[in-house]
Every structure is written in C-alpha cells, then in structure tokens.
Amino acid sequence: MALSEQEIVRRDNLRQLQELGINAFPHELVPVTHLTATLKAEYKDEAPELLKDVCIAGRLMAIREAGKAVFAEVQDSSGRLQIYVRRDDICAGEDKTLFDKVLKKLTDIGDYISVSGYMFRTKMGEISLHVTSFTFLSKALRPLPIVKKDKDGNIYDAFNNPELRHRQRYVDLTVNAEIKKTFLMRNKLIRSMRAFFDSHDWLEVETPILHPVHGGASARPFSTHHNALDMGLYLRIANELYLKRLIIGGFDGVYEIGRMFRNEGMSYKHNPEFTSMEIYVAYKDYVWMMAMTEELLAYICTQLHNRTAIEIEGHTIEFGGEYAKMSMFESIEKYTGHDLTGKSEEELRQICRELKIGVDNTMGVGKLVDEIFSAKVEKNLIQPTFITDHPLEMTPLAKKHRSKEGLVERFELFVLGKEIANAYTELNDAIDQRERFEHQLELAKRGDDEAMALDEDFLRAMEYGMPPMSGLGIGIDRLTMLMSNQHSIQEVLFFPQMRPETKNEVTE
RNA sequence: GAUCUUGUAGCUCAGCCGGUAGAGCAUUUGACUUUUAAUCAAAGGGUCUCGGGUUCGAAUCCCGACAGGAUCACCA
Numbered sequence: 001m002a003l004s005e006q007e008i009v010r011r012d013n014l015r016q017l018q019e020l021g022i023n024a025f026p027h028e029l030v031p032v033t034h035l036t037a038t039l040k041a042e043y044k045d046e047a048p049e050l051l052k053d054v055c056i057a058g059r060l061m062a063i064r065e066a067g068k069a070v071f072a073e074v075q076d077s078s079g080r081l082q083i084y085v086r087r088d089d090i091c092a093g094e095d096k097t098l099f100d101k102v103l104k105k106l107t108d109i110g111d112y113i114s115v116s117g118y119m120f121r122t123k124m125g126e127i128s129l130h131v132t133s134f135t136f137l138s139k140a141l142r143p144l145p146i147v148k149k150d151k152d153g154n155i156y157d158a159f160n161n162p163e164l165r166h167r168q169r170y171v172d173l174t175v176n177a178e179i180k181k182t183f184l185m186r187n188k189l190i191r192s193m194r195a196f197f198d199s200h201d202w203l204e205v206e207t208p209i210l211h212p213v214h215g216g217a218s219a220r221p222f223s224t225h226h227n228a229l230d231m232g233l234y235l236r237i238a239n240e241l242y243l244k245r246l247i248i249g250g251f252d253g254v255y256e257i258g259r260m261f262r263n264e265g266m267s268y269k270h271n272p273e274f275t276s277m278e279i280y281v282a283y284k285d286y287v288w289m290m291a292m293t294e295e296l297l298a299y300i301c302t303q304l305h306n307r308t309a310i311e312i313e314g315h316t317i318e319f320g321g322e323y324a325k326m327s328m329f330e331s332i333e334k335y336t337g338h339d340l341t342g343k344s345e346e347e348l349r350q351i352c353r354e355l356k357i358g359v360d361n362t363m364g365v366g367k368l369v370d371e372i373f374s375a376k377v378e379k380n381l382i383q384p385t386f387i388t389d390h391p392l393e394m395t396p397l398a399k400k401h402r403s404k405e406g407l408v409e410r411f412e413l414f415v416l417g418k419e420i421a422n423a424y425t426e427l428n429d430a431i432d433q434r435e436r437f438e439h440q441l442e443l444a445k446r447g448d449d450e451a452m453a454l455d456e457d458f459l460r461a462m463e464y465g466m467p468p469m470s471g472l473g474i475g476i477d478r479l480t481m482l483m484s485n486q487h488s489i490q491e492v493l494f495f496p497q498m499r500p501e502t503k504n505e506v507t508e
Numbered sequence: 509g510a511u512c513u514u515g516u517a518g519c520u521c522a523g524c525c526g527g528u529a530g531a532g533c534a535u536u537u538g539a540c541u542u543u544u545a546a547u548c549a550a551a552g553g554g555u556c557u558c559g560g561g562u563u564c565g566a567a568u569c570c571c572g573a574c575a576g577g578a579u580c581a582c583c584a
Binding site for chain 1: 519532533535543546574575576579580
C-alpha cells in the first residue's frame, strides 16, 4: 500500500527526530501530575502560583504558531488544555533547535507529548499551561481527521462517516469527544444495575458460553467445534437454562450480565453478539417481578439522569411509579378491535388477512398472535407498559397462567415501541416442561426453524425439584440506547460487527 | 434476505444536462513571542471503490460486484 504524502512526511519527521538523538518512543515513566480537566477546575486567578510545576501528558490535537511562540492543545482522557510555548523559555541558550525544529517542524498533530510548566490565564481569557519543558512520548504515523469547533460550538469538518467511525473507533474516540459519554453511560448503567442486584444479595454468576444444546430462546446459533473432544458446540443464544439449574442447586437469586450470540441478520438494532442481563429469583412470581422491574429502572434512570424520566424523540418517558399493564389480548383488542380470546388457528389466520399481515403455514396460534401484536400494538406503547399473559404456545419455558386457559404468566416491558424486558413466572413442573419441549419439536418439524431444542439435562435437573421462581431478561444494549438517546446499536457498542474491509488498508 | 440510497484528496464535501477534477481544513515552504475554526503569502497532493458496457471521449449514462447507511423482515 503506497503511503500518502502526509504519512511520508511523518515518517520523515520521525527519522529526523532520531537523527537529532531524540527517542520518539521513550520507555521512561511519565511524571504526570494532573489531568487537564483537574487543572482547569482547580485554577484560580488570584492564586496562580498554586499550580506551578505541573505536568500533563496526551495527544497534540491543535497547533497555532505565532512566530517565536506556539499555542497548542493537548488532549488527555479528561479533555483538552491549551499550552503556550515561548521559544526563549524552552531554548535558553543559542541553540534553538528544540523550538524551531523539534516542536515546530517535527511534532505533528496526533503525537503524544508530555509538557510541564505553570498555569496562567491568557489575554483572551483561556486557562493555559505555560510550558517550560516538553518531552516526546510517541509518534503518530497517520494523520488524524481534524475536527474544528468555533467558540459558539459549531463543528466544522466533523469526522462523521459511520463506516470509518465504527471500523476505526480509536479515531472516533480521539476526535469526537462527545461519543465517549455514551460509553461512560453504558458502563454506569451496568454498574448501577449490578449495585441494585447486589443490594438484594442476589449472586452474580458466570455460566458457559459454549453450549452442547442451544436452548432458552428461539434463535439460530453460531456453531463451533471442540478439537480435543471432537464435538460440535454452539455459542449460547441464552443462558436461561443454566441460571435455572443454579436456582435448582439452592441459590435464592442469581443473575448474569453477559454476551449472547445469535446467527441472524444485522441491523441498526441487531448485532450478532449482544449483552443481556438475566436474573432468576426463587419463591417469586411475575407480579412481583413487575414491581422489581419498576424499581430497577427507576433506580438506573436516577443514577444516570438524576431523575426518573428521560427526554427522547419528543417524549418524556417516566420510569418512576407503577407502569401501565395490559394483557396481550387486551392490547390487541384496544388497537385492532379484535378479541382473540379462544380463537382457533384458522380464525386467527383470517384476522391476519383482514389486517393485511403476512402469514405462512408454519405459524401456529402463538406465532400468529405475536404477528398481530408486533404489527399493530407495539409501536403504540410509548410510556413504559407491561404486556402480560402471552399464548402458551410461543412461550415454552413459562408457567401456565393460574386462571386464564391457554395463556402463560409472562410479561414484556415496552418503552417507545420497543421491547426492553421479558419475564415469566418460570415453569417448574418437569412433566409439563417435557410436553412443551415436545410441542416445540413438532413446530420444528412443521418448519419453524426457531423452535426450541429439547434439553435432557435441563429436564433431569427440573425433575430433582425446582422451586417456584420468576425470571427477567433485559437487553443491555437496547436499554443503553434508550437511556443515552441513541438510535443505532452501533453507537452503544465500541466495536460493532462489520463486514471485512476489501481494500488492503490494514495490511502493510 | 428485500427495497431505497451513498462511495471523488488524510477528513468533510462540491462537480453528475458526458469533453480526463475543485473548495475548506490537513500537509509542505515562508512571515509573525498571547493565539484559539489564529492570520497572511505561496506550493504540492486524486487508478473519482472495483470490473464490465455505451461513446470519438465516462467521476458523470447503463449493468454487475464490494462496502456503508436508512427502512422492512426476525429478534434482544
């Protein structure tokens, strides 16, 4: 791959540095005393002497030359600070090489440097570091995109090509300071969720990612192979069946925040690997779980936004208090006028045709109801709403409803038309569970390629006795999108999955 | 997987009624010891994603491939 003019210049600058005896990649510890944000916060005009002998390190992100002085900006993890370098300050004697050559010619934007000196405020009012010495820390061989911002906050030449931003997230993070906030918020969301669960003494656990049987969800898995065992394995599509085994083993509450893998299409809301949180608590039912979910989301939202509500897409979403509750059939009746209670498969198919919803022959009762719900109801559920009591057929791991024939005790939480959480009163009758799995096998024979596989060991575990319990799953990426007002899942993943680059950009 | 759409300099974009490329920033050279989208003067930089086709001639029109985005399908 031929080097661009700017890459050649930078390599040549590196060579010249080395010829001057300057190590462009030194080993020594950098005596950093402050973050730039700390310096700005602690600087006081009336007592500037409190901040002398300070040292910062970071990337050089802007240079403004003014003859025998240079203004530049150094960016560290906390932000940017202007530095002011006067030739006579760093080159006291006759030899002006350090200023004229090393700083002005051989140091490029993107290079890492450390500078020390004292803090002051410029004529223009900017808190700055007056440099008395500077050290080269690392040479950048490629030019960074230069994003400029004026004093009104207008951005010029933004680095905004999504392909480049996602493929080269390191560049994105370097030049687009604000995107870091989303990832910090994601981290805070997970930490606050963990803190909430830990405060209830529920145990965080880790379960296998390599599964001999793919179960716990309806999705197509990735396949892999273990050489020594010479056996096929799947990357997990869900961890539900393992977490339940742990409750069977005697824990009161277990949760796992981890990566799931589904071999399906990609879109602005689907990545092949995504992070889910699943929690199971013994002796609880789905009614209890609804209340717990309300508390959890109110807590998380408060941790992130200092209030229980968020503003998004022109709506104020309120996570405090009790959420609206509707059974799935009630919601369908509300938005389509059709009462599906007791309807046969053929009748449902007819309703789908009336509503102009595409159906095919592999779809059973559960799937047909789900199609109607997805097409007609979901998008209307803006404020947090629990949709409860789904058809038995589409939910093979949930307990039959205590009073409603043909339904299970399940809820899904919808916010802004999107599913955020999914929970059941878990099925703990092993005989019923076996029948449900067998029904899934029939669906699979009919051509439903997402039907669940039968897990013999899971049935065996349940046959030893499983306490009543409720389980909840939350998509962390989706929740982060909601909480951070991001439209695309790629904006909440550091490294979203991309097709391979065709240009041999990476190979040198 | 389907539909629509985009791909031009390191980055952001113009050029697209066909006549072999432009701007701003970045880069190079020079000036400037308080600048901040620094400024001023000058210069260099492109296999116009790739492959075909139409044409005397293609960045531009047509077909295909590759990659991205949006929407849909599926799901979390």
